[in-house]
Amino acid sequence: MNEISIGLLGLGTVGSGVVQIIEDHQEKLMYQVGCPIKVKKILVKSLDKERAIEVDPSVLTTDVNDVLFDPEIDIVVEVMGGVEQTKNLLIQALNNKKHVVTANKDLMAVYGSELLTVAAENGCDLFFEASVAGGIPIIRTIVDGLASDRITKMMGIVNGTTNFILTKMNNGGASYDEVLKEAQELGFAEADPTSDVEGLDAARKMAILATLGFSMKIDLADVSVQGITGITEEDLQYGKQLGYTMKLIGIAQEDDGKVEVSVQPTFLSNSHPLASVQNEYNAVYVCGEAVGETMFYGPGAGSLPTATSIVSDIVVVMKNMRLGVNGKSAISPQYQKNMKSDAEIFSKYFLRLQVSDSIGVFAEITSLFAEHNISFEKILQLPIQKRVVAEVVLVTHHASKRDFEDILGRLRDLQSVKNIKSCYRVERSTGN
Amino acid sequence: MNEISIGLLGLGTVGSGVVQIIEDHQEKLMYQVGCPIKVKKILVKSLDKERAIEVDPSVLTTDVNDVLFDPEIDIVVEVMGGVEQTKNLLIQALNNKKHVVTANKDLMAVYGSELLTVAAENGCDLFFEASVAGGIPIIRTIVDGLASDRITKMMGIVNGTTNFILTKMNNGGASYDEVLKEAQELGFAEADPTSDVEGLDAARKMAILATLGFSMKIDLADVSVQGITGITEEDLQYGKQLGYTMKLIGIAQEDDGKVEVSVQPTFLSNSHPLASVQNEYNAVYVCGEAVGETMFYGPGAGSLPTATSIVSDIVVVMKNMRLGVNGKSAISPQYQKNMKSDAEIFSKYFLRLQVSDSIGVFAEITSLFAEHNISFEKILQLPIQKRVVAEVVLVTHHASKRDFEDILGRLRDLQSVKNIKSCYRVERSTGN
Numbered sequence: 001m002n003e004i005s006i007g008l009l010g011l012g013t014v015g016s017g018v019v020q021i022i023e024d025h026q027e028k029l030m031y032q033v034g035c036p037i038k039v040k041k042i043l044v045k046s047l048d049k050e051r052a053i054e055v056d057p058s059v060l061t062t063d064v065n066d067v068l069f070d071p072e073i074d075i076v077v078e079v080m081g082g083v084e085q086t087k088n089l090l091i092q093a094l095n096n097k098k099h100v101v102t103a104n105k106d107l108m109a110v111y112g113s114e115l116l117t118v119a120a121e122n123g124c125d126l127f128f129e130a131s132v133a134g135g136i137p138i139i140r141t142i143v144d145g146l147a148s149d150r151i152t153k154m155m156g157i158v159n160g161t162t163n164f165i166l167t168k169m170n171n172g173g174a175s176y177d178e179v180l181k182e183a184q185e186l187g188f189a190e191a192d193p194t195s196d197v198e199g200l201d202a203a204r205k206m207a208i209l210a211t212l213g214f215s216m217k218i219d220l221a222d223v224s225v226q227g228i229t230g231i232t233e234e235d236l237q238y239g240k241q242l243g244y245t246m247k248l249i250g251i252a253q254e255d256d257g258k259v260e261v262s263v264q265p266t267f268l269s270n271s272h273p274l275a276s277v278q279n280e281y282n283a284v285y286v287c288g289e290a291v292g293e294t295m296f297y298g299p300g301a302g303s304l305p306t307a308t309s310i311v312s313d314i315v316v317v318m319k320n321m322r323l324g325v326n327g328k329s330a331i332s333p334q335y336q337k338n339m340k341s342d343a344e345i346f347s348k349y350f351l352r353l354q355v356s357d358s359i360g361v362f363a364e365i366t367s368l369f370a371e372h373n374i375s376f377e378k379i380l381q382l383p384i385q386k387r388v389v390a391e392v393v394l395v396t397h398h399a400s401k402r403d404f405e406d407i408l409g410r411l412r413d414l415q416s417v418k419n420i421k422s423c424y425r426v427e428r429s430t431g432n
Numbered sequence: 433m434n435e436i437s438i439g440l441l442g443l444g445t446v447g448s449g450v451v452q453i454i455e456d457h458q459e460k461l462m463y464q465v466g467c468p469i470k471v472k473k474i475l476v477k478s479l480d481k482e483r484a485i486e487v488d489p490s491v492l493t494t495d496v497n498d499v500l501f502d503p504e505i506d507i508v509v510e511v512m513g514g515v516e517q518t519k520n521l522l523i524q525a526l527n528n529k530k531h532v533v534t535a536n537k538d539l540m541a542v543y544g545s546e547l548l549t550v551a552a553e554n555g556c557d558l559f560f561e562a563s564v565a566g567g568i569p570i571i572r573t574i575v576d577g578l579a580s581d582r583i584t585k586m587m588g589i590v591n592g593t594t595n596f597i598l599t600k601m602n603n604g605g606a607s608y609d610e611v612l613k614e615a616q617e618l619g620f621a622e623a624d625p626t627s628d629v630e631g632l633d634a635a636r637k638m639a640i641l642a643t644l645g646f647s648m649k650i651d652l653a654d655v656s657v658q659g660i661t662g663i664t665e666e667d668l669q670y671g672k673q674l675g676y677t678m679k680l681i682g683i684a685q686e687d688d689g690k691v692e693v694s695v696q697p698t699f700l701s702n703s704h705p706l707a708s709v710q711n712e713y714n715a716v717y718v719c720g721e722a723v724g725e726t727m728f729y730g731p732g733a734g735s736l737p738t739a740t741s742i743v744s745d746i747v748v749v750m751k752n753m754r755l756g757v758n759g760k761s762a763i764s765p766q767y768q769k770n771m772k773s774d775a776e777i778f779s780k781y782f783l784r785l786q787v788s789d790s791i792g793v794f795a796e797i798t799s800l801f802a803e804h805n806i807s808f809e810k811i812l813q814l815p816i817q818k819r820v821v822a823e824v825v826l827v828t829h830h831a832s833k834r835d836f837e838d839i840l841g842r843l844r845d846l847q848s849v850k851n852i853k854s855c856y857r858v859e860r861s862t863g864n
Contacts, residue, residue, distance in 0.1 A: 021722060025580045032576075034757075135723040144464075148457045148743040205826075273729055276708040278861075281725070290453060290736035291567040293713070297705055298726035310721045311580040322757075343469065429710075 004033070004318050007067035007098070009089065010080030012131070014103055015042070016053045017307025018077060022314075028371050033318040041067045043080070068092050075317050077310060078102040087111045094118045099326060101313040103130035103411050106185070109204035113217050116332055123327040125320055127313035132205045133158055133282040135305025136298040137312065141401070142212050142286065149288035151213040154252045158205040160280035160300040161196035165186045166265075167278045170246065176229065188280050197247060198227035199263040206250035209284070210261045214254050215334040218261055222339055223250075226264040234353040235422050238352060238393050239267050240376055245275040249427065260340045265351050269428035293429065314414065327354055331421040334401075343401040348377065348426035349396045349404055353411065354389045361416040362392070368410055369396065372403040385401040389418050395426060436465070436750050437472040439499035439530070441521065442512030443492075446535055446562070448472070448485045449739025450509060452619055454746075461743070465750040473499045475512070500524050507749050509742060510534040519543045526550045526558065531758060533745040535562035535738055541636030545649050548764055555759040557743035557752055564637045565590055565714040567737025568730040568745065574644050574718065581720035583645040586684045588659070590637040592712035592732040593628035594660050594680040596620045598697075599710050602668050602678065608661065620656065620712050630659035631680060631695040638682035642693045646686050647766040650693055654771055655682075658696040667854050670784060670825050671699050674810055675709040681859065692772045700783050701860035725861065726735050774834040780809065780858035781828045781836055785843065786821045786851040792847040794824070801828065804835040828857060 006022075008015055022029065022037055030036055044060050060115040061067070067076060068089065073375040076093040078086060090100050090107075101118065102108065108131050119126035129139045133156070142151065157163050161183060168179040171304035180197070181188035187430070193296050195201045210218040228248050239246050252261045268275040273295045277283040282300030287293055321327045355361045362381075369376070380393040396404070411417045438454075440447055454461065454469055462468055476492050493499070500521065508525040510518060515538050522532050522539075532551065534540065540547070540563050551558035561571045565588070574583065589595050593615060600611040600760060613628070615621035627633045635655040642650040660680050668678055676699035684693045700707040705727045709715040714732030719725055730739040752758045786794045794813075801808070812825040828836070843849045 017722075021580050029580060135726060138836065144744075144747075148453050148461060148684065148747070149740050258526070271708065271710055273708060276705060278703055283727075288740070290449075291740045292731045292734070292737055294568060294730035295715075296726070296728055299724045302724070304722035305724055308581050308720070312576075315576075315580070 004037045005073045007073040007076045008042040009078045011042050013303040014306045015079040017303040018310050021307050021311045043067050075099045083107050091118050094122045094124050099125040099317045101127050105131040105204050109207045109220050120327050125317045125326045129313045130306045130309035132208055134301045136296045138284045138296050149290045151288050153210055153287040155211050156250040157277050157282055158250055159202040161189045164280045202250050202263045206261055209293040210252035214259050216337045217333040224262040228265050243270050251300040256339045258338050260345045266425045266427055272429040343400050344416050345401040347399045350424045350426050351390045351394045352421040356416045357390045368407050374399045433848055436469045437505045438507045439505040440474040441510045443474050443476050445735040447511040448734040453743045475499050496820050502608045507531045515539050523550050526554045526556050530619045531557040531749045533559050537563040537636050541639045541652050546802045552759050557749045557758045561745045562738045562741035564640055564731045568728045570716045570728050580855055581722045583720050585719040586641055586645050588682040588716040589709050590682055591634040593621045596712045628761050631657040634682050642684035646691050648769045649765040656694040660697050675702050690770050690772045692777045698857045704861040775832050777833040778830045782856045782858050783826045783854040785824050789822045800839050806831040
């Protein structure tokens, strides 16, 4: 190999970062892979647009075929976004024997398995480190680093927008709507924030992580999802009193070959490593059978962090080319998917109720839990101020999701329970 | 390659972990490297000793030459400890063209450069992932993952014993001596804890990290070291009031090509990612120019976590064997060492003084700081209880080490300053 040629699909902020890093670190990269790397063609929408970085105009093209069909191009780097059309382009690239590196989580969450199959059929690599938690090398850690271990649990703060919103709500005592507006003004939330705040973006990333970590094809539809739009300042205040911090947490857990994957607002005990992940930062907490608890923290997005991950992927493709082992990454699911039922998903719960202030109410409520053998870790009864309803906060010991939902239904039917104000999963660190 | 043969020096807890992981994950490992791995010889002190794992007796030997001179052995794994004698054995192994994987931080901190030179001369790999922060793949992250980035700062909690002690002191309000005793009983501290509590163990690891991260040969003697034996419960209480957590922090920082490396008790703002690292856990915080702030958290010691890192190193050696690129890791220092002077090391400081309770004292003290253009971020004056001295806590903005030490000297000379109770570096996260 005298030179490796790269074709770039897209030249937005991340694409520009890739070009910049390859230029700035040419010497370091060459040292690692033994030959120069060159960006040969870049697909753009317009040739005349002004850009943040200087690019030789002859490298730019508006014709995707200049990238997909150039026999000299070894690796196609996709940083244009989109799902359906982009999938077809990448299949074409793979069928033309080009390795693919992508940062596209929407695409990988939906068509990841299909694309990996096409890649393997063509003896090509398909890498996507930048698709989850931008600058954090979490996919490589799961696939390579823990190759000599078995992953039992992954918990992630994998959406920067919602973490920014929850951090601000927690620190400033501001409402969800106020903070969302601030996040939009600062560019941390989109004009239409639905995909972030409803947990869909996080769910896509958890589907990708669970697929790799458990070697099972986990689809987006397998992920149970709840967003952050219902969280109130009062919830966060109660959490503080109990020593908890609220985060939008993706959980992927395996027990006896069965798997649960979910995304939901979760109260973490303050000593949990994820509890102190602030603002737009991401972090993924991984439990391995041998290694125990580990956590990887860093920027979840941004031009250069994401581009750093893409360039790391390019380096691995190039090393694999020299090894002659492209298309052999052990990332195709090995096991049949086997999801837990609600009776098999166990968790602690935070439950906040408004109840009538009369004798016997507390006994009535707690007896429902006793019937299911669920005991309490913490109980907080608030003083009644100018009203006839009292607020009660209960934190349970481990309960199955099925039992807990059964109890919720029966609480709703009780005369004395005026309102189920909120209900969240509670997680604490095993090692702390 | 039909088979890779490994020779093990030592079969203690970590060595047993290595044997166990290789056995348990044979299939996964073979998938990654394309051929089986076999532990061919193990050097032990006694053939008859009872062991935690079952090993074919014919594999055991008490003669080190059975490992070093066996032409079939490709990789020597050193998990026996020791420095001088062990160095000579590993040089012999490298001269016999055997790749070396070691978990020995004492050895690597002192003879790392020499051993890496011998390895390169022989075209052999020398890897030592397990020597820093046991189960955390921090060395690989620095060397490979950030190959397309430039590291500007590393901060580490790299000693589990001291972190355990400080966590307990912080949570329980117990004294250093009480907690040390508890740590010794639980096996988290040695009978002679000097190397841990005086910061030497952490300094060795920071020398290794700084050498790799800045590509300069940083010796143990270049690391300024202060241990935790002088920390009192009162210090921790004051820190809490100010929103700080006390940790033993290794700092390696580069500015304009000049480097500082130190280990010292440090107050971290509670929002710093390292502040919530509890008990015996380790974590390394890495700032890269492109990637920004990242942190890697996990167990710093233990049989299986450490063995996991060793097996990861073995996998890389084997991949390199297939690539024919052994001995070419870019870990030999590229740059001339260039340490900062005290005038170039900047930090915030926490300073706790006992002063006489008389008019003008505060002006006298603060004017010393004003002379050096150092202003204050926080000032805490405590109510005087039944004594004639008042306690004052000052937190400065950034000051050079030289200026600050000059001020300390002059404070000692002041009549009104009865006692300099304590003085710590203060660090906060840039991103939080």
